[in-house]
Amino acid sequence: MRTRLVLTVALLLAAAGCSGDSSPRYDADSARPGLTQAAPGQAQPSGESSRKTAGSCNPRASLRPTGALPQPGRMPDGTWMAQIRKRGRLILGTSQDTLLFSSRNPFTGQVEGFDVDLGRLIAQAVFGDPGKLQIKVIGYDQRINVVLKNEVDLVADTMTANCARLKDVDFSTIYYEAGQKVLVSKNSTAKSIEDLGGKRVCSAAGSTSYDNIGKVRSRPIPVAKANFGDCLVAFQQNEVDAISTDDTILAGMAAQDPYAKVIGERYTQEPYGMAISKEHPEFTRFVNGVLEQARRDGTWAKSYEKWLGRFGPVPQPPAAQYR
Amino acid sequence: MTTVLAQRPPERQRPPEEQKQRPAAASPYSPPSRGLLRRVSGLRHHSPGRLQLILAALLALGLLTGLVGGLTAHAASAGTAGLGDRAQPLLVEAETIYTALADADTTAAQAFLAGGLEPATLTERYNGDLARAGTALTRAARLVPDDSAAGRAVEGLSTGIAKYSALVATARATNRQGLPLGASYLSAASQLSRDTLQPQAEALFRIAAGEIDEGYDAARSSWWLILLLVLVVALGAALFWTQIYLSRTTHRTFNVPLVAATGLFALLVLATGTLFANQRARLESAARQGSAPVESLARMRILVLTERADEALTLAARGSADREADFDRATAAIDFDDARLSSVRRYVEQARTLHQSYLATHDEVRRLDAEGGDYDGAVALAVGDRATTTFNDLTGTLDQAITDRKTAFTGEIGDAGAGLDLLTVLAPLLALAACTLAAIGIRARLEEYR
Structure with missing residues (x-):
């Protein structure tokens, strides 16, 4: 039942996380003057479109x-x-x-x-x-x-x-x-995130990694935790099947859990x-x-x-x- | 329920009444009830009939009074025992569970703050807390019915505490290996304790506090007492009226058996009155000197622990969760001037001084952490000897005060129940004796009409 709650929260977060950034501004409702704001009409919950609008910039x-x-x-x-x-x-x-x-x-x-x-x-x-x-x-x-x-x-x-x-x-x-990879249990047969369709994959709420899980074609179930330490706890308690985030963070986790391994290639650039x-x-x-x-x-x-x-x-x- | 019980006695008494009527009434075979009624009402038209009616009324009232007197004493005795054996212990156990959990959480957070391998004293304290919570939970389980809200809280706590100690054990083992993951396990455990376990313990505490109020109501048995009072007044009036009636109709000033019956009746009233007056006074005293201060002190101890936990958790979160607002709420809720605490003034004043000194240290911790940006200094001060000693003295003082008041409560409750069990037997016996005397007295007059 707790897992279901987590999932519900995760789904809600996923729905909320689509507009502009995965971590909504604290003053998301009242636009602050003097700062660059989301263009009008950008509020529609379509992550793709907002990325396209923003894609014109070079974040580097x-x-x-x-x-x-x-x-x-x-x-x-x-x-x-x-x-x-x-x-x-x-x-x-x-x-x-x-x-x-x-x-x-x-x-x-x-x-x-x-x-x-x-x-x-x-x-x-x-x-x-x-x-x-x-x-x-x-x-x-x-x-x-x-x-x-x-x-x-x-x-x-x-x-x-x-x-x-x-x-x-x-x-x-x-x-x-960095680039996103996925961490699974040592005995898992999955070769990459694409093999984790329908599995619970944890990431930190508000991270780009979390959004990226939702974009994987095989449709893994994203689970949000407050931070990555909580993800590893959930992984060890069998609450989630995998953790997906930047390869370096995953390497730090694998170093703490000899029964975990990092699989696949980087599927994003971070x-x-x-x-x-x-x-x-x-x-x-x-x-x-x-x-x-x-x-x-x-x-x-x-x-x-x-x-x-x-x-x-x-x-x-x-x-x-x-x- | 009261009315059902009250109605039963007259039915039981009818047979002797009817038997007595039968020799007077002619037809022995099952008369239809309307005929019986008519015959009974016919009785009042001649003197022996009237005497028979009076006798029946006196017997009915007398036996009813005796029965109700016994039942009242029994209800009061059971209520008093229930208060002392169940409601109050449940409150104490619930408070123990709550404080033990809060203390375990605070201790774990402090061990985490201290860094490195956790200090042996903190490990010991944590283990002690969990053992106390476990023992109190087992005791509480015996005091609550399975399907009640309290029973469910106890069940939830049993499962939760097992999970909680497993998480902390993992946190320790991981910490022992020098992995940062230990901190995550600790925060998961702490979250479980604060979000699930402590609210459940608080719910149990609230239920127990409510049951104490109900327990006092049950012990006072006010409805039974009112019923008894009505019966006593009716019986007393009936006895006096009968004697006046008899002395007027028979030209004898005193009917000795009836006077004796009145004497026994007076004795019954006196015994009941004294015992219940004593019980009420003791209950009042148990509430004022026992349960009220215990509840107030228990809440205070919980609030003080909340403060300490908030301080440690705020530091452990390093800015990601500032619980200072919660700390201030707890501080504001602590009331050393609570009127209920007058019986433990000495302890409370000591606690007030210690609390002030703790608050001063806390302000310093805050100043270092939030304003000065000296996190390490803040942590050193918060888990340092000065803060720890002050805080331990504070909780120790509250512990002593609670123990002191628990003893007072137990004494008063024991005294409150005194004599009630005896009255349970004595009231029907005295009533029976009075009824017999009344019957003898009136039958002597009835004989004269033969």
Whole structure:
């Protein structure tokens, strides 16, 4: 009966998730002036059409950094960086159960991973001290909203940059290329997501992965959980048959469950960017400047090696694209 | 039901009445009821007939009073025992289940916050909580009927607690392997506890509190007492009127057996009055000194635990779920000035001081976490010795107060039931004796007409 409830919720969410973005804005009903809004007539619940409208953009292209980075601790007046400096800490929105990207280390209680490293990098650039970072854990379906409400300075949370989201927030340049795969039990005969028709496949509510499950032709049943940790719990409790999301997140799960395996090829492209408010583009430019430096001086590669090195040699960092 | 029971006695008494009428009435064979009625009503036209009618009325009233007196005493005694043996224990068990679950959840969240391998003291506390919840649940199961709402709550809790401890066990095992998944299991367990188990325990607590009120009503047996009072007044009036009638018609001032019957009747009234006055006073005292403060203290302990759980869960969620509003609601609901707590003022004042000191620590935790952004400092303070000691002292003080009031309740309830069982037997016996005396007294007058 609980499963049925979950399914019902999942279906409702699926129905609601079609308009524009999978995570509806907190002020979805009352349009906020001054921000790019969904065009009129876009409210009809057709995911395809909204994607097409938004498809004209290039989500990988971000704002170009302006000149050299300011010295740490000396942020230009009137910029968002100066605000952060005044506050004394950078607020990073992320999750605490995505192993390798941002998860809580049970031994130390600290949240760590590739995404958190990036946050520390930005804190280092603003303060000269990577520790001046406050981690705020957010639900997957709140990633846009916390940025819109200025509750965090930036979100680095395995977040796919896409055109639908770009209407509400700015993204940094792409810092990681992922793609969706599927995790099943070791004894499963399925070769790819197409073989999972009618099976319950879990993903985090508000993630693009969740939407993608609904688009698979063999029609697996999408099941939404608050975050991916809950998906793995549901998988181990036999509440769902599979989990589908970005390959790197799945690899982190498979590392925790020797009875699980990741199957198939990437069936989507998920370029990760950091979400930043459109209200202060100078911060987006600043972050892109920091990323540019990290790509050049090997910081990116070092962090990649540390967290993701187990999946093969360190690749070239994704090249920055600008509008 | 009351009327049915009340109607039964006169039917039983009719046979002796009819037997007595038969020698007076001529035809012995099954007279049609209308004929019987006419003959009975005919009796009032001559003196022996009138005496026979009076005797029948006195016997009927007397036996009825005795029977109702016995039944009233029995109902009151059973009600008092039910209150002490079932309703109150159920409330205590329900409260134990609720607080044990809330405490287990808080403890698990704190162990999680502490990081690393969970501290042995917290493990111990958690295990103790689950054991307490399990024991209380078994006891509660014996106190509730299977198909009642309370029975269903107990059933749901039994299944849920098994699932809950399985989830926490998995969380621990996973944590032991250093996998972040442990945290997810813990949050699944916590969610089960907060969304399903604790509401069920709260429902059980509410049902038990309601049953206590019903228990007091049953123990007071007010309807039985009213019926008894009406009968007693009627019988007393009948006895006096009979004696006045007899002294007027027979020129004898006193009919000794009837005077003796009146004496026995007065004794019955006195015994009943004293016992019920005592019972009412004790019940009143048990409610005021026992159940009311226990319920108030139990709610307070639950609220205090809610605060602590909210604090730990807010920190554990690291911003993804801020339960501070819930914390404030709990704080606002705690009422140290509750008039029901006058009998445990000393404990309550101590609890108030400790609570204030806990709130001060909590404010500091909030300041560090929300305003200062010093998450690690906030966690260290929240699970640190100062906060833990203050909070444990607070719950310990409330525990002591509850135990103190439970003892008071048990004492008062025991005293309330005193003598009622004796009255159950004594009332019909006294009534029977009074009836016999009345019969002897009136028969002596009847003989004179032969």
